[in-house]
Structure formats: C-alpha cells, structure tokens
Amino acid sequence: MKYQSQKIALAYFGVALALFAIQIIGGLLVGWVYVSPNFLSELVPFSTLRMLHTNSLIVWLLLGFFGAAYFLIPEEAEREIHSPKLAYIQLGILVLGTLGVVVTYLFNLFEGHWLLGKEGREFIEQPVWVKIGIVVAALIFLFNVTMTVLKGRKTAISNILILGLWGLALLFLFAFYNPENLAVDKQYWWYIVHLWVEGVWELIMASILAYLMLKLTGVDREVVEKWLYVIVAAALFSGILGTGHHYYWIGTPGYWQWIGSIFSSLEVIPFFAMMAFAFVMVWKGRRDHPNKAALLWSLGCATLAFFGAGVWGFLHTLHGVNYYTHGTQITAAHGHLAFYGAYVCLNIAIFTYALPILRNRDPYNQVLNMAAFWLMSGGMVFMTFTLTFAGTIQTHLQRVMGEYYMNVQDQLSLFYWMRFGSGVVVFIGVLLLIYSLAMPRKEIITTDASVAAE
Ligand code: HEM
Ligand code: HEM
Ligand SMILES: [Fe+2]
Secondary structure: OOOHHHHHHHHHHHHHHHHHHHHHHHHHHHHHHHHOOOOOOOOOOHHHHHHHHHHHHHHHHHHHHHHHHHHHHHHHHOOOOOOHHHHHHHHHHHHHHHHHHHHHHHOOOOOOOOOOOOOOOOOOOOOHHHHHHHHHHHHHHHHHHHHHHHHOOOOHHHHHHHHHHHHHHHHHHHHHOOOOOHHHHHHHHHHHHHHHHHHHHHHHHHHHHHHHHHHHHOOOHHHHHHHHHHHHHHHHHHHHHHHHHHOOOOOOOOHHHHHHHHHHHHOHHHHHHHHHHHHHHHHHOOOOOOOHHHHHHHHHHHHHHHHHHHHHHHHOOOHHHHHHHOOOHHHHHHHHHHHHHHHHHHHHHHHHHHHHHHOOOOOOOHHHHHHHHHHHHHHHHHHHHHHHHHHHHHHHHHHHOOOOHHHHHHHOHHHHHHHHHHHHHHHHHHHHHHHHHHOOOOOOOOOOHHHHOO
16 A cells, blocks of 8 residues: 555445445345235335445445545555545445434334435435535545545546546536426436436546556556446447437337337446456556456456347337336346446445455455455346346237236246346345455465465
8 A cells, every 4th residue: 555545445435335235134125025915015115225235235335435436546646645634534424324224114104204205216315405515425435535626636537536436516506496397307317317327437437447457457547448438438429328228218209219119228338348447458568467356356346237238228228129128127137237237346346455455465265256256246246137027928928918017027936036046145245255255264284385476
C-alpha cells in the first residue's frame, strides 16, 4: 500500500461483503417463496423480502464503488485522499440509512408519512429521509474525491471514474420526483434504473477494469486509455437513447419503439468492447502478476457482462420481441446475469486485487477464491438458463396462448426449484469467497522446500 488513506477502502469493502451475504440470503428467501408461496407470508411479505434482496444489492455495489475509488484514486492522483475523516462519516451515514430502511420495512413503521414512510417504487423504496442521507453522503464523497484529483495527477482512469460517480449521484436526484401520472413517473424512474446500469455505471466499470488491467497485465497506460475512450463513447452514445427500450408500453409516443430498438441494440458494442479489451490486454501484457484470482474475476466480469447485458439484453430488446416477453422470467434471467457479470464480478475483482495489498499479505487463498468464482458463476449461469426456459414457456402460454397468469406459474414450478438449487450453490460460493478474502492462508506443510516457497 503506497498511501495510508487507501486503508479507507478496507472498511467499505468489509461492509459491502457483509451486505452481499445478506443480499444472497434474501435471494434464497424470495426464491423459496416461489416454490412454497405461503412461506413467511404472515411475517414478512414477498414484496418486502424482494425489496431487501434488490436494495441490499444496490447498496453493497455502491459501497464497493466508493471503496474502489478510495483505493485507486490515491495511486492515480499520487496523493492522499483529501479527508479520510469525511470518508468515514460518509460510510456511517450510509450504514445508518441502510439500517433505517430495514427497520422501517420489517416493522412496517410510519405508514404513509411523507418523510419517514415507505416509498414503494422498485429500487428506490427508501423512505425520503434515507434518500436525503444518500444525497448528503454522495455530496461528501464527490467533494472528497474531486478535491483529491484536482490537487493531484489527473489520469483518464480517475477522470472517467469521477465522471461516472458524478453522473450516478446526479441521476439519483430523480428519486425525489414522483409525479401523479404513472406514465410520467415511469419515464423518470428509468432515468435512474436504466441510466445507471446502462450509462454512468458503465463508465465506472470501464475505468475500474482499466485500472485492474494496467496493474495486472503491465500494458502501457496509453494503450489502456485509448480503449477506455472508445468504450466510454460507445456506452454513452448507445445507452442514453437506449432508455427507449423501456418506453415501449408505458404510454409514450410510438417513435420510442424505433429509437429504443435501434440504440439499445447498439448497447451490445461497449460490452463487447470491454470483453475484447480485457482479453487483448492479457494477451499483450508482459507482466505475470501473482494475483491470478483477481485476473480471473476481471476476465469473468468482462465475459459474463457481455453475455448477461449484451446477449441476454439483446434477446428481448427489439420491440417486436419485447411485446411478448415484457416482464416475464426472461427479464429476471437477464437482470440476474447482467447485474452479476457486470457489477458483482467487477466489485469482487477489485476486492480480490486490493485486499491482500490493504492487509499487507501476499495474494492468499487464491485457489479457494478461484473455486468461489466457479461456484458462484456456475450457479448464476445455471439460474439464468432455468429462468430463460421458464420465461420462454411463460411467454408462449401466457402471452401467445392467453392462459391465466397463475395457471402458468403452476406449470413452471420445476424451474423455480432449479432456480432455488442454483441459488444454494451461489450461496456456498459466497461463503467460500468471504472466507478466502478474510482469512490468512494456512501454512503449507510439505517436505519439498521448493513447493513451500511458492
Ligand atoms: C449476486 C447474485 C444476484 C444478483 C445480482 C441478483 C439480482 C436481482 C435483481 C436485479 C432482481 C430484480 C430483477 C427484476 O426485476 O427483473 C432480483 C430478483 C430476484 N432474485 Fe436475485 N440476485 C442474485 C442472487 C439471487 C439468488 C441466489 C436467488 C435465489 C434463488 C435470487 C432470487 C431472486 C428472486 C426470487 C427475485 C424476485 C423475482 C421476481 O420478482 O419475480 N437472486 N435479483
Ligand atoms: C450491466 C448492464 C445491465 C443491467 C445490470 C441490466 C439490468 C436489468 C434489470 C434489473 C431489468 C429489469 C428492470 C425492471 O423491470 O425492474 C432490465 C430490463 C431490461 N433490460 Fe437490462 N440490464 C443491463 C443492460 C442491458 C442491455 C445492454 C440491454 C439491451 C441490449 C438490456 C435490455 C433490457 C430490456 C429490453 C429490459 C426490459 C425488459 C422488460 O420489458 O421486462 N439491458 N435490465
Ligand atoms: Fe435498460
């Protein structure tokens, strides 16, 4: 570790990993409700469990991004973080807000209250006071990292990372706008839900991947930067108007069907470019970095993001297809693999790279970490297939044959069992990952000195 303030990342990564475990337990619970519909229904309704699953996902991914910024910006800017104290206050606010959401929803508090009560719109369910807390935390963060970069060396990696993080915070402001008209409400709601993952978060993804490639492969910075600019331009060019793929059936004018179909199809390009980038860097790289697990997660990230976002996104993005598949299990299949590939794997790649450095150890428990990669990724890919099959049958029976929703659900139970099974595998992978990141490697006991020295 070159700079003391990089240590801030350790606290962020720790909280993120704990929330990750909670997110997956939440996933298992919602998955179990699908096979046993009355499970917990008296205590915690499905909608609350589902909210806890998706919101803990978003919160831990954000904590991971913030931690990644605190880790890599000192190295890029060649100076300490402006104020470590502010960084810890920011973390405190976010943890408090998270607890606030959990308590409010689990005990159903302050119903209908404008400031303290539940908000209910998917992904932005946080009570208004928590939303305000999120904005305050984001402002503290932006101030802190922007000051650091302004006073230090400016690189393409840190500039693009900060641009992405500014965009993330500004777009979140639409969470405060909740118009009466449902069509208008949805129109702005997608500014967050879509423009985050298919817009500004892609900048964050590209810059963190670029940083990892720079460190892990030893390729020249100029080469990495050229790729970075192309990826970012492609992401914004396609992603902004690509929002139109959510405007097909919400009451917006018909031209969105064409704008959405054309531009969202182009969104495949930046995801393909990120995958090509990662592999070309490894191919051209001269460095044989000892942290093989971090490299595996980086390549896995770029590849699974291409399949989850690019291929599974394209699968249902043309309006002629989406007319039938909208809101079916096809959407859930895509949502899972895209989030997992792009943003879960990205975070784990930077955790795997940074934690040994932050804790002053050699890359450790690599084999366990790599086993966790295969268990988790295998589980998520299997889940994607089961949901895709379920979604195909659902689309046919419900949307083509016109069968009643619940009748169709009954016929899909085999797939929901398999989804639950793959979830258990993912959960085991997560436990293994956390163990491999948190615990030091056991001493190798061998008589062969050359093996022991490895
Ligand atoms: C890192 C892994 C995971 C990620 C990134 C993730 C992400 C998500 C997202 C984004 C949604 C909302 C999807 C949508 O509206 O289309 C969701 C819903 C859901 N997830 Fe996960 N999830 C993960 C793991 C799991 C696991 C292990 C299970 C367990 C079986 C699970 C079960 C569910 C269920 C049942 C829903 C509700 C779907 C519905 O409302 O029909 N997830 N998840
Ligand atoms: C990493 C990037 C991406 C993530 C994390 C992601 C995630 C998601 C999630 C969670 C949903 C469900 C939202 C909801 O209804 O609550 C969704 C919907 C959708 N996504 Fe993506 N997505 C990504 C990229 C893409 C790309 C590149 C495309 C197109 C090529 C795409 C096409 C779609 C479409 C068409 C829908 C609407 C599905 C429907 O009508 O029900 N996505 N995405
Ligand atoms: Fe989208």
